[in-house]
Structures are given as C-alpha cells and as structure tokens.
Amino acid sequence: MRFSDNPISEYAADHSSVLPEDIREILKELDRETHLNVLMPQMISGEWQGQWLAFFSKLVRPKRILEIGTYTGYSAICLAQGLEKDGTLHTIEVNEELKEMSHRYWQKAGLQNQITQYIGDAMQIVDQLEGEFDLVFIDADKQNYPNYYQKVIDKIPSGGFIIVDNVLWSGKVLDENANDKSTAGIKQLNIMVNEDERVMNALFPIRDGMLLIQKK
Numbered sequence: 419m420r421f422s423d424n425p426i427s428e429y430a431a432d433h434s435s436v437l438p439e440d441i442r443e444i445l446k447e448l449d450r451e452t453h454l455n456v457l458m459p460q461m462i463s464g465e466w467q468g469q470w471l472a473f474f475s476k477l478v479r480p481k482r483i484l485e486i487g488t489y490t491g492y493s494a495i496c497l498a499q500g501l502e503k504d505g506t507l508h509t510i511e512v513n514e515e516l517k518e519m520s521h522r523y524w525q526k527a528g529l530q531n532q533i534t535q536y537i538g539d540a541m542q543i544v545d546q547l548e549g550e551f552d553l554v555f556i557d558a559d560k561q562n563y564p565n566y567y568q569k570v571i572d573k574i575p576s577g578g579f580i581i582v583d584n585v586l587w588s589g590k591v592l593d594e595n596a597n598d599k600s601t602a603g604i605k606q607l608n609i610m611v612n613e614d615e616r617v618m619n620a621l622f623p624i625r626d627g628m629l630l631i632q633k634k
Contacts, residue, residue: 427466427625434469436476437499441527445492448523452490456516461489463557463583467625468496471555471581474630475500478579480552485509486540486566487558491520497555498529507533508547510540512558544569550578557583560600563607571616571633578633580617582607586627 437445445468453459463471475483475497481504483497488511498507507529511517514537524530536543540558544566554570556563563582570580587604590596611619611631619631 427464431465431469434466434473436469436473437465437496441495441499444523444526445495447526448490448492448495448519451519452492456490456519463493463496464625467583467628468492470624470628471496472499474579474581475553478553481505482549482551482553483507484544484547484551484554484570484573486544486554486556486570487511488516488520488535489557490516491523493555493557494520494533495523495527495529497553498527498532501532505532508536508551509533510536510538510543510558512537512539541565541569544573547573549573550575552578554578554580555583556580559603560584560587561603563603564610567607567610571614574633576633580629580631580633582611582629582631584626585621585629586623588626591627 449462452462471493476499479500479502481502485494485497485507488494488509494507494509501507517537524533541562551573554574556566585604585608587601590601591605611617611629617631617633619629621627621629
C-alpha cells in the first residue's frame with residue numbers, strides 16, 4: 419500500500435521551506451550516497467518527512483533530543499535544526515558500519531559538536547542515559563517499539579514529545595493475518611499509546627505513518 423505517490427511527495431517537499439538550502443543540498447547528497455552504498459535505503463527519512471521533522475523540532479525548540487535509530491544520519495540533521503543554540507542530540511545506532519557516513523555528513527552540516535552517537539543495543543543504552551529529553555524520535559527495530567516507548571516515557575518531562583516512525587507499516591497494521599514480529603510490535607505500540615492516560619496522541623499518514631505523542 420502506498421500512502422502518497424512520489425510526485426506528490428516531491429511536490430510537498432518542494433513547497434516546504436523549513437530546511438535551509440545548504441542543508442537541503444547536504445541531505446540530497448546523503449540520500450544519494452545511501453541509495454548507492456547502503457542496504458535497505460528506503461529506511462532513510464527522505465525530504466518530505468525531513469521537512470516535517472525539522473518543522474516540528476523548530477516549534478518545540480528542544481534542549482535535548484534522543485533518537486533511537488540513526489541509520490545514515492539523515493533524520494538527525496533534520497531534528498537538529500530546531501535545537502536551542504547550546505542544545506544536544508543523542509542518537510543510538512546498532513550498526514557500527516554506518517558510523518563513518520553519518521559523522522561525515524554531520525560535519526558537513528556543522529553539527530558535529532551538537533550530536534553524540536552511541537553504537538550498540540538501544541535497549542541497554544537508553545537505560546544508561548541520564549537526564550530528561552524534550553523530544554524523542556523512535557525509528558529502530560519495530561518489534562521493540564513497545565519496549566522503547568516504556569523506556570523513554572519516564573525520560574521526558576510533562577509537555578515533552580515522542581515521535582514514532584513507520585506506525586502504518588505499509589498498511590500491514592490493517593491486516594488481521596499479519597503476525598510477523600515487526601507488525602506485531604507496531605500494532606502493540608499503537609494500542610498501548612492510545613490507551614495510555616499519561617499522554618495524548620495523533621497518528622499522521624505522513625509517508626509510512628508518524629505517531630506524535632505528548633506527555634500530559
């Protein structure tokens with residue numbers, strides 16, 4: 419199932435002005451290299467979603483951001499656009515082979531001093547991180563989505579936000595017979611959040627579905 423044709427996505431991105439032109443060029447270069455050299459390049463956020471992430475981050479003006487699932491660093495660049503001047507973004511990635519690429523593009527974007535990356539199992543690393551985060555972006559292994567949510571909900575203050583990507587999972591959330599671990603994890607998360615009285619939430623059909631959560 420497709421939620422938006424490519425021409426529509428391109429039109430939406432072209433008529434969005436959140437990302438500065440120099441950052442857009444860096445992101446285009448990162449997108450090209452990802453598609454040429456990295457497995458499963460469809461995992462990259464892309465410009466339409468990137469504009470949305472940057473816009474939301476600019477609205478929130480977070481002091482500290484936590485990202486679970488760096489991949490090649492595209493979404494980190496977008497989210498960092500809204501950081502306060504001395505703000506920081508902490509991002510976790512399990513695949514060490516992607517580290518060089520993401521760090522190279524963060525340096526091109528002038529963000530190398532604001533982004534800290536951790537390589538390893540996010541389930542363990544999140545527990546080791548101290549302090550609160552104003553904004554959390556979850557875009558990692560789907561079967562652990564409920565676990566990630568439970569781990570970060572107490573790390574955000576009242577009024578803080580969580581964004582979860584891929585919550586429509588190409589329409590599999592509507593398939594009652596889909597029982598693979600990834601689909602099951604996403605379905606469980608969507609129900610869990612919707613029933614959690616500590617938060618309010620809205621699911622947006624942006625790209626593959628983005629779940630916006632605010633802690634009351």
